[in-house]
Amino acid sequence: MKALAAFDIIKGPCIVEDTSLCFNAIGGLPGPYVKWFLKATGPLGLYCMLKGFEDKTAMAVCTVAYVNEHGEVNIFSGETDGTIVEPTAVETFGWDSCFKPNGYEITYAEMPKEEKNLISHRMKAMYKLKEFIDHNVII
Ligand SMILES: O=P(O)(O)OP(=O)(O)OP(=O)(O)OC[C@H]1O[C@@H](n2cnc3c(O)ncnc32)[C@H](O)[C@@H]1O
Numbered sequence: 001m002k003a004l005a006a007f008d009i010i011k012g013p014c015i016v017e018d019t020s021l022c023f024n025a026i027g028g029l030p031g032p033y034v035k036w037f038l039k040a041t042g043p044l045g046l047y048c049m050l051k052g053f054e055d056k057t058a059m060a061v062c063t064v065a066y067v068n069e070h071g072e073v074n075i076f077s078g079e080t081d082g083t084i085v086e087p088t089a090v091e092t093f094g095w096d097s098c099f100k101p102n103g104y105e106i107t108y109a110e111m112p113k114e115e116k117n118l119i120s121h122r123m124k125a126m127y128k129l130k131e132f133i134d135h136n137v138i139i
Pocket residue numbers: 017018019020034035036038093094095096108120122
C-alpha cells in the first residue's frame with residue numbers, strides 16, 4: 001500500500017521502506033506498530049513490555065519495496081535476530097538503545113554506525129534490492 005501510494009505521488013520508479021521490531025514472546029508484536037509504541041513509551045517502555053516474559057528475543061525486520069515505471073512492486077526483506085535489553089545510556093536512533101543483535105555484547109546504539117550498517121536488517125534488505133537492480137533495472 002505504501003509502495004503504491006508513493007507511486008501515485010511520484011508517478012515513476014520509487015523505493016519505500018518500512019521497519020518492524022518483532023518480539024517472539026508476544027507473537028511478533030509490536031511488529032510494524034513499533035513506531036507508535038516507541039512514540040508512546042520510548043525504548044524503556046519496549047523493554048518493560050517483556051518484563052513478564054523469559055523470552056527476550058526479537059527480530060528486527062526491514063522491508064523495502066521497489067516500484068518500477070509500470071507500477072509493478074518487488075519486495076525485499078532483511079532480518080536481524082537479537083535480544084531486547086534495558087536501554088543503554090547511549091541513545092541514537094529509534095529503538096537502537098534496547099536492541100542487542102545476536103553475537104554482540106553491545107546494542108545497535110553503542111556500535112559505530114559503520115558496524116551497525118554491516119549487520120543491520122536494513123543493510124540486508126538494501127543488499128537484496130541492490131542485487132535486484134543490478135540484474136533487472138536498466139538505468
Ligand atoms: O512507516 P512510516 O509511517 O513512514 O514511518 P517511519 O518511516 O518513521 O517508520 P519505519 O517504519 O521506518 O520505522 C518504524 C520505527 O522504527 C524506528 N526505526 C527504524 N529503523 C530503525 C533502526 O535501524 N534502528 C532503530 N530504530 C529504527 C523508527 O524510528 C520508527 O519509530
